[in-house]
Amino acid sequence: MPFEFKRLAIEGLVVVKPHAFVDERGFFMETYKASAFQTAGIHEIFVQDNHSRSRKNVIRGLHLQKNPYSQGKLVRCVAGVVWDVAVDLRVGSPTYKQWYGLELSAENRLMFFLPPGFAHGFAVLSDTAESVYKVTAEYAPESDGGIRWNDPDIGIKWPISEDEVLISEKDRGLPWLSDLEEPYV
Ligand SMILES: Cc1cn([C@H]2C[C@H](O)[C@@H](COP(=O)(O)OP(=O)(O)O[C@H]3O[C@@H](C)C(=O)[C@@H](O)[C@H]3O)O2)c(=O)[nH]c1=O
Numbered sequence: 093m094p095f096e097f098k099r100l101a102i103e104g105l106v107v108v109k110p111h112a113f114v115d116e117r118g119f120f121m122e123t124y125k126a127s128a129f130q131t132a133g134i135h136e137i138f139v140q141d142n143h144s145r146s147r148k149n150v151i152r153g154l155h156l157q158k159n160p161y162s163q164g165k166l167v168r169c170v171a172g173v174v175w176d177v178a179v180d181l182r183v184g185s186p187t188y189k190q191w192y193g194l195e196l197s198a199e200n201r202l203m204f205f206l207p208p209g210f211a212h213g214f215a216v217l218s219d220t221a222e223s224v225y226k227v228t229a230e231y232a233p234e235s236d237g238g239i240r241w242n243d244p245d246i247g248i249k250w251p252i253s254e255d256e257v258l259i260s261e262k263d264r265g266l267p268w269l270s271d272l273e274e275p276y277v
Contacts, residue, residue: 094122097132102180102187104207106134107194108166112201121201124166124226134205136164138226145171145222150258151250153213154179154239154266158276161235162208164228169196172221174214175251179239182209183275191248196223209277211239215252237276238266245269 096109112121122128124138146152154177157163167176177193195217196202206212214223239246241263242254250257 093128094125095128095132097134100192102178102190102192103185105178105192105210106132106205108203108205110201110203123168123203136207136228138164138166138228140227140230141224142227143222143224145220146174146216147258148216148219148221149252149256150216151213151241151252151263152260153177153241153263154211154243154246155213156181156209156211156237156276157229157232158235158237161229161232162277164205164207165210165212165225166203166205166227167196167212167214167223167225168201168203169198170222170224171198172216172218173197173199174216174218174221174223176204176214176223177212177248177250178204178206179211179246179248180209181211181239181269181276183277185209189246189269191246193248211276213241215250215257217251238263239269239272240264240266243268
């Protein structure tokens with residue numbers, strides 16, 4: 093099997109470990125294969141690929157697009173180390189507001205799948221890091237949204253202290269969950 097799929101307690105979240113063929117040249121691995129993901133119950137179709145580089149202590153997030161442009165994401169880190177997090181914002185979900193975070197790195201080669209309805213973010217733990225991810229809906233700026241990274245209502249335990257965090261102006265101004273007039277998804 094080219095991939096191991098580990099389903100998490102928050103329904104829909106999956107940690108994917110690709111099989112790397114290592115030899116004296118380096119390694120080769122498949123990072124996505126429709127048939128294997130279908131067999132594992134991940135039926136989403138990916139329509140856009142993204143790549144970002146960030147400095148140490150950057151936090152990007154928490155982001156999600158509103159329905160009907162809500163995005164599932166398959167995230168990995170191809171350089172450095174990030175701590176990646178998904179927050180369940182699916183109204184009516186038994187795990188609503190719960191979050192799960194894990195380290196993704198060029199070393200561990202893990203991938204994190206989050207279905208539509210989750211807010212996503214990550215913190216950069218290495219000097220620089222590059223994240224690459226596939227998404228199931230194209231970028232729709234008018235549907236772009238998010239929640240403040242340190243929303244106490246969610247209570248994410250970020251591995252970076254608050255005074256060191258580098259964050260965009262846009263992300264600093266994202267709303268608190270309790271201020272939303274209507275849910276994103
Ligand atoms: C996300 C995105 C941004 N852009 C543009 C808009 C803007 O000018 C510039 C930077 O955008 P942002 O500041 O929103 O980039 P960034 O903060 O990296 O946004 C990303 O964060 C992570 C956590 C996610 O989960 C992604 O879905 C995405 O929201 O890139 C696109 O053209 N296409 C895209 O798909």
